[in-house]
Amino acid sequence: MRTRLAIKLHALLERYFPERRVFLRSDTDTRFIRLRPATQLIAFSGASAIVAWAIIATSILVMDSIGAGNFREQAKRDQRTYENRLNSLSSERDMRAAEAMAAQERFSFALEQISAMQSELLASETRRRELETGIEVIQSTLRRTMSERDAARDKAQQLTLAMADGETSALGQPQDASPDATLDFLTAALSDAAQERDTTIANAQEALLQADEMAHQLRLLKDQNDQIFSQLEDAMAISVEPLDKMFRAAGLSTDSLLDAVRRGYSGQGGPITPLSFSTKGEAPSPDTERANRILNRLDELNLYRIAAQKAPFALPVRNAFRYTSGYGMRWGRMHRGTDFAAPHGTPIYATADGVVTHAGWLSGYGRLVKIKHPFGIETRYAHQSRIRVKVGQRVSRGERIGDMGNSGRSTGTHLHYEIRVGGKSVNPMTYIKAANNVF
Numbered sequence: 076m077r078t079r080l081a082i083k084l085h086a087l088l089e090r091y092f093p094e095r096r097v098f099l100r101s102d103t104d105t106r107f108i109r110l111r112p113a114t115q116l117i118a119f120s121g122a123s124a125i126v127a128w129a130i131i132a133t134s135i136l137v138m139d140s141i142g143a144g145n146f147r148e149q150a151k152r153d154q155r156t157y158e159n160r161l162n163s164l165s166s167e168r169d170m171r172a173a174e175a176m177a178a179q180e181r182f183s184f185a186l187e188q189i190s191a192m193q194s195e196l197l198a199s200e201t202r203r204r205e206l207e208t209g210i211e212v213i214q215s216t217l218r219r220t221m222s223e224r225d226a227a228r229d230k231a232q233q234l235t236l237a238m239a240d241g242e243t244s245a246l247g248q249p250q251d252a253s254p255d256a257t258l259d260f261l262t263a264a265l266s267d268a269a270q271e272r273d274t275t276i277a278n279a280q281e282a283l284l285q286a287d288e289m290a291h292q293l294r295l296l297k298d299q300n301d302q303i304f305s306q307l308e309d310a311m312a313i314s315v316e317p318l319d320k321m322f323r324a325a326g327l328s329t330d331s332l333l334d335a336v337r338r339g340y341s342g343q344g345g346p347i348t349p350l351s352f353s354t355k356g357e358a359p360s361p362d363t364e365r366a367n368r369i370l371n372r373l374d375e376l377n378l379y380r381i382a383a384q385k386a387p388f389a390l391p392v393r394n395a396f397r398y399t400s401g402y403g404m405r406w407g408r409m410h411r412g413t414d415f416a417a418p419h420g421t422p423i424y425a426t427a428d429g430v431v432t433h434a435g436w437l438s439g440y441g442r443l444v445k446i447k448h449p450f451g452i453e454t455r456y457a458h459q460s461r462i463r464v465k466v467g468q469r470v471s472r473g474e475r476i477g478d479m480g481n482s483g484r485s486t487g488t489h490l491h492y493e494i495r496v497g498g499k500s501v502n503p504m505t506y507i508k509a510a511n512n513v514f
Contacts, residue, residue, distance in 0.1 A: 088115075088116060091112075092112040092116055094110065094111055094112060095110040096108065096110070097110065161397055165395055168395075193373070195303060196303050196366060199299060200300075203293065206296070210290070213286050213289070216282055217282040217283070217286070220278045221275075221279060223271070223275050227275065231269070333375065333382070335449065336385075336449075337378060382449075382450075385428050385448055385449045386427055386448065386450065386506070387452060388426070388427070388506050388509065389426040389427065389472055389473065390424075391426050391490060391492050392415045392417055392421060392422075392423065392424070392479070392490060393424060394421050394422065395417065396416060396417040398413065398415065398416075399415070399487075401504065402503065403502075411500035412457075412491050412492050412493035412500070412503060413502075413503045414490065414491055414492075415479075415489060415490045415492060416490075417479055417490075418479070418488065419479065419481070419488045420461075420479060422478060423444075423456055423476055423479055423490055424472075424473050424474060425446055425454075425470045425471065425472060425473065425476050426506075427452075428449075428469075428470070428471050429446040429447050429448040429470060430446065430467065431445070431446055431447075431464045431465065431466055431467060431476075432445045432453075432466065433445035434462050434466050434468075435462070437457075437483075439483050440458065441482025441485060442457075442458070442462050442482045442483070443455060444459065444464060444477055446476070450496075451496055451497045452494065453494070453495045453496075453498075454493065454494055455491075455492070455493035455494075455495070456491075457492075458479075458482050458485045458490060458491050459479065459480050459490070460480025460482060460488075461478040461480070462476070463477050464476045
């Protein structure tokens with residue numbers, strides 16, 4: 076059975092690979108090599124395999140070369156896009172910083188205007204009180220003048236009646252006085268009474284003119300006060316509402332925050348003391364109530380300003396930087412801060428007023444600075460190359476606390492910035508974005 080199968084296979088191969096002989100001739104002898112069909116098949120298969128391998132390898136190399144070229148071009152395009160994006164972000168950050176500086180200048184200018192308007196308001200209130208006192212004096216003088224005028228009229232009528240009846244005794248003259256002397260006396264008395272009456276009428280008219288003028292000045296002063304009040308109320312609304320929105324956007328309770336600041340700054344006196352009520356038991360005037368409302372708003376604005384200095388709304392890096400990692404899950408773990416990348420040694424600044432509670436090495440944080448702020452807030456600045464503050468030191472917003480580095484568990488030079496409220500981490504960008512509406 077095997078012999079027949081071998082014979083058939085040999086016959087089949089003979090069709091395509093007939094037996095061949097290769098002669099090898101030398102000077103003395105001639106030899107040959109017999110190439111059987113099976114040998115030719117093996118040789119042909121090997122040659123075909125080598126050719127196929129060469130074709131496949133060449134194709135792979137060509138395709139790899141083309142793919143590598145496309146990948147490099149794509150990488151270059153991505154790099155250019157990334158660099159353009161970084162440049163646009165840097166430009167936008169610089170623009171936002173300029174807008175923040177301009178907003179801060181406008182805020183300071185508004186405070187100066189409010190202070191000037193407040194001084195004008197207090198001065199106008201003083202002038203109004205002086206004018207009211209002057210009007211009261213003029214009215215009392217007018218009443219006294221009118222009383223004197225009425226008395227002079229009564230006296231003139233009595234003198235006229237006495238002259239008509241010849242009752243010289245009623246005027247204190249002797250009974251035996253001559254009629255000429257009595258007439259002269261009565262004429263002089265009437266002349267004095269008429270002169271006194273004219274003087275009284277002139278004084279009354281002058282008093283009325285002064286009263287009208289003071290009333291006109293009071294109306295002008297009231298209009299001016301209304302204008303000043305309106306400007307102050309608008310300035311208060313423009314200044315307080317963005318601050319209130321900023322704190323609410325950061326998740327802070329404005330009521331408890333203002334109470335905390337007020338407890339630390341409870342002194343009063345000077346230009347922002349509320350206007351006192353009347354000592355006569357009278358109800359305060361509408362202007363007084365309006366002024367007190369404005370002064371209360373101004374006090375609230377000052378409390379917001381103080382709270383804004385003590386809450387971490389500023390950026391810890393002022394030089395050019397880029398965000399490399401945000402708050403949230405990263406590589407299966409919680410990343411509790413925001414990373415800012417910049418050159419080695421870039422200055423790092425405190426984002427709010429506070430007290431340094433840690434300044435040294437801490438595990439994966441590397442060189443770390445912790446700052447405790449009011450309202451239960453703490454900020455952390457990690458991976459520094461150099462620390463420039465000490466434990467217990469009080470720092471202000473914008474004060475340099477260290478240099479950017481690569482210490483601790485870090486893959487490159489950057490700042491790891493954290494904000495913790497009540498011991499729990501929060502997203503620092505919430506505070507930074509909230510401050511963009513104001514600063």
